[in-house]
Amino acid sequence: MHIFSDRIERIQVSPTAKISDRARQLKAMGVDIISLSQGESDFETPSSIKKAARRAIDEGFTRYTQIDGVPELKEAVCAKFRDENNISYQMSEITVTSGCKQLLFNALMTLVNNGDEVIIPSPYWVSYVAMVEIADGSPVVIPCKSANNFKLTPEQLDASITPKTRCLILNSPSNPSGAVYSRSELSALAEVLLEHQQVIIIADDIYEHLVYGKAEFSTIAEVEPQLKSRTLTCNGMSKAYSMTGWRIGFAGGPEPLIQAINKLQSQSNFHPASISQYAAIAGLSGDKHFLKERRSAYQERRDTLVRELNHIYGIECSIPDGAFYVFPSCADLLGHLTPDGDTLKTDSDIVKFFLDTAGVALVPGEAFGYPGYFRASYATDIDTLLRACERLRTASEKLISV
Numbered sequence: 001m002h003i004f005s006d007r008i009e010r011i012q013v014s015p016t017a018k019i020s021d022r023a024r025q026l027k028a029m030g031v032d033i034i035s036l037s038q039g040e041s042d043f044e045t046p047s048s049i050k051k052a053a054r055r056a057i058d059e060g061f062t063r064y065t066q067i068d069g070v071p072e073l074k075e076a077v078c079a080k081f082r083d084e085n086n087i088s089y090q091m092s093e094i095t096v097t098s099g100c101k102q103l104l105f106n107a108l109m110t111l112v113n114n115g116d117e118v119i120i121p122s123p124y125w126v127s128y129v130a131m132v133e134i135a136d137g138s139p140v141v142i143p144c145k146s147a148n149n150f151k152l153t154p155e156q157l158d159a160s161i162t163p164k165t166r167c168l169i170l171n172s173p174s175n176p177s178g179a180v181y182s183r184s185e186l187s188a189l190a191e192v193l194l195e196h197q198q199v200i201i202i203a204d205d206i207y208e209h210l211v212y213g214k215a216e217f218s219t220i221a222e223v224e225p226q227l228k229s230r231t232l233t234c235n236g237m238s239k240a241y242s243m244t245g246w247r248i249g250f251a252g253g254p255e256p257l258i259q260a261i262n263k264l265q266s267q268s269n270f271h272p273a274s275i276s277q278y279a280a281i282a283g284l285s286g287d288k289h290f291l292k293e294r295r296s297a298y299q300e301r302r303d304t305l306v307r308e309l310n311h312i313y314g315i316e317c318s319i320p321d322g323a324f325y326v327f328p329s330c331a332d333l334l335g336h337l338t339p340d341g342d343t344l345k346t347d348s349d350i351v352k353f354f355l356d357t358a359g360v361a362l363v364p365g366e367a368f369g370y371p372g373y374f375r376a377s378y379a380t381d382i383d384t385l386l387r388a389c390e391r392l393r394t395a396s397e398k399l400i401s402v
């Protein structure tokens with residue numbers, strides 16, 4: 001007999017959270033660990049944002065707020081969508097939640113019925129599958145080829161849609177692959193979606209501002225306005241604004257969907273923290289110079305990490321266009337023996353070997369539904385990246401090819 005609900009028995013603790021916890025634990029025990037498993041910026045929340053939060057406390061904004069965020073924040077979100085994405089939303093088409101994660105959870109709980117299919121291109125962010133399962137839906141995972149930069153093609157999308165398809169989750173820039181869909185790629189996917197009226201698109205744009213070189217960010221509701229009435233455009237303050245702990249996510253979408261999400265929110269956590277909401281207003285309406293500076297720092301880190309990883313035996317890494325992750329192949333190391341005589345059978349074995357032997361924490365591709373790869377984050381300084389790669393190189397040279 002289960003003690004807990006079937007729902008909770010079906011899911012696992014998020015593997016990325018588990019790895020970060022294990023790396024933190026080993027560090028606390030005095031083990032010299034370099035973590036490249038983190039999903040958050042090492043930069044501080046900008047001081048103007050912190051100041052706005054202090055002001056909010058001093059001015060007494062410490063009480064319950066509207067379910068979907070205070071009007072000033074919703075106005076700032078409308079302005080953001082208008083100015084940065086060229087999408088016009090009314091206030092009633094905006095909601096604010098405790099992080100983008102809660103937003104996605106609310107959206108799937110609101111949209112998905114028992115057995116409804118949700119298309120998730122892989123490699124995918126770890127929580128999508130679990131969230132669909134919690135909502136009693138069926139995740140339909142579509143592996144996207146590395147040769148196509150891990151992106152879903154219109155042919156794959158067309159082939160995966162059935163009468164039971166309820167949603168498509170599109171994440172660009174992607175966690176973990178860093179893939180960024182161009183305007184024309186989104187347009188080609190949109191053409192397929194226009195033929196299937198029942199499909200709601202959940203666009204997860206949380207890494208919007210982290211795009212490098214010639215790549216440009218686009219989002220599907222802007223690229224194909226005819227899809228706006230069935231697209232939930234999701235975003236938040238966590239990544240580019242270095243505000244992971246503040247927990248502010250937001251979305252624009254069709255009013256009935258937004259109001260249904262608000263109904264769920266009213267019966268769960270009610271609203272995001274009042275102080276964080278005022279911090280987010282300062283972030284969205286304030287000076288955004290730091291975004292550009294940080295973007296160029298990330299780009300330099302990315303280039304360093306890719307170059308160094310490609311010097312390591314058995315690892316092959318392409319250059320991603322966005323987010324702060326690389327997603328190299330470690331398939332050539334499968335079947336190798338460790339100095340202790342253990343066979344590396346999976347990418348999880350490889351990641352465990354690197355943690356134990358090199359003291360470097362990575363996330364296995366299996367966690368993202370994409371075996372034979374691993375994710376490394378470059379949300380850390382260049383010296384740390386160089387030290388990590390040196391350790392990985394030394395460790396990989398100890399492996400025995402059989």
Ligand SMILES: Cc1ncc(COP(=O)(O)O)c(C=O)c1O
Binds near residue numbers: 174204237
């Ligand atoms: C693809 C993706 N979506 C959503 C989130 C959740 O972000 P938030 O901190 O706003 O909940 C993350 C965080 O890692 C992410 O990587």
